[in-house]
Amino acid sequence: MSNEILSVLEYMEKEKGISREDMIQTISSAIRNAAQKGVNAGQELKVEINPKNGALKAWAELAVVDSVSDPACEIHIEKATLYKEDAVIGDIVFREVDPAFLGRIAAQTARQAIMQRIRQFEKERIFDDYKDQVGDIVSGIVRRRERGDLIVDLGKAEAILPPRERVPGEDYAPGERIRCLLLKIDTTPRGPELVLSRASLNFVRRLFELEVTEIADGTVSLEGMAREPGYRSKIAVQSKDPKVDPVGACVGARGARVKSIVRELGGEKIDIIKYDANPIALLEEAIKPAIPRNIRMDEEHRRIYFEVDEEDLSIAIGRRGQNAKLTSKLLGWRLDIGKLKVQEQGFDEKRQEAILTLAERTGLAVPRAAVLVDHGLNNIEAFVGVDAEDLVDMGLNEEEAGKVIAKVAESMAG
Template structure:
């Protein structure tokens, strides 16, 4: 048995990193507990294992008495003094016993204890190895997909990238390398579970901290942050050094730094703006290139009403309201956007004038276009000559309109 124990001690120490003292304590306690419940029931035992050779020694702890009523727990004083000279009544003496007499159940229990300790150690090791990396970006290899979740091999452990923490549109194949934020370590009945994320705003923030040295050393600070994973991120930055342009530092020479981050995000757009404590200045900066004609701030309810010209309305609101939502999160105020209408203005005439000035169209044709719903240059997107003919224009008129719009497009770009 000593060779088996020595093999277990050496294996656990070299391959699993579990110290000998730890394993010896585990095996000894398991053998002792099992033996006291089995053939040595009711007997107090002492178990020791030599860490060098794996030799196990066992002793029965017996109370010295002058009349023995229970041989398992008591020993006559004469025998006790033969084992331990000077033993007195009431003392506890140790009588060595053959470990093989402890029973087969004790050996099986020891084996189970070793396996249990190994599982427990691996769980503890996962937590200890990764607890200090929470909030950092780590690299792993995609192993498999289960019910929408990706399981990532980190080398020492396996982590999970939940479907809600994945970026819409991103697809990963088995054996593909992936970078993620270590979001948390959750306790489960099966042990610690490492949770990863690519959708968290903290992931992009950490990418900037790694890519932009001025952020890492504290010269540039990210004051506020808003993200819609896979679509767009907005960050507002300041600088503690007046000589350092915070936006320029994040963008990098010829956009090198931000391009690296955009590549990691799979093409997600990143807007970097200068931070202002004043919400009015902040909203003006965040909405560029759209320029509000009027700003109404309600301090009490933390709301901002923006009135935007017709041609800027689509830019200000963004695709499916994306720009407005991100700006609202970035500033921390609720934002409402509506079309600007000057007092006494005729919106129909304004739209006609806009088409005339932009494309050089005849006013009558421009009025007809506005009547069919084309009231701004952006409204021509996707419109073809056939659509205009269907709306009542002649083929010649339709072709003339499309030609003027096409000619003006490069100038607008």
């Protein structure tokens, strides 16, 4: 048995990383407990394993008495001197027990204890190995599907990608490589459980930090982010260095950086805009190419009302309202979007406006200016080639006609 124990100790130390002292304590404790419940029931035992050769030794703990009532845990004073020369009543002496007499149950229990310790150690190791990687991107291979969860092999441990943390439309088959955010480590009765995410906003954040050097070194900062997984992400960035264009840094040469991130996200659109502390300026950037007009702010309730042209309304709102929702999240303000009302002037309104303008420019009374407008002279430019006689023919008297021609000449000269 000593050779078997030595082999176990060496294997655990080299392959599993469990210290020899730890395994010796686990095995000896398991053997002692099993033996005390089995053939040596009611007897206190002391078990030791030699760490160098794996030799197992066991002793029965016996109380020294002058009258033995329970031989399993007591020894007479006369016999006690065989194990301890100066033994007196009340002492504890140790009588060596042949390990073979500990029984088959003890050996079987030792094996179970070893397997249990391995499982416990692996659980502890999983937590220790990954506790500092929470919030980072990890890579693994999809192994199988269990109750809707994807099981991903990270190398040292398996993790789960729950349905709620997956991007709509994405599907992975066993054997495919996948990159995810290590979202958290849950404590369960089965041990630590690694939970992954591809739908988290921080997944996009970490991709930018890995792909864009300026973000990694702190030159460019991500000031605001909003995401609708699988559809679109909006990111507001600013630069601490005036020489560095934050949007250009994130996009990269010929869009290389942002294209790499878009590929990782399965084609999800990414809008990168320059951050501005003024919410209206940020709104104008975020809502492009639509142009917000008639903007009103309700700072108390953090609401912004604005209007856009009718042809821009669908752009501003987006499919199923997602563009407006993302812009609202990015700004931290609730948005109320309306359609810009364009009032079309009817013929009468246009005629009246022309009459009033002509009256003001020529000095004619409104009814007399109406006569000229009704003859087609609805603005100063229309008088080119017209003389006083023509105006008289239209119904003005000679004095009125002369004054109008003079006023028109003055306006055109000015």
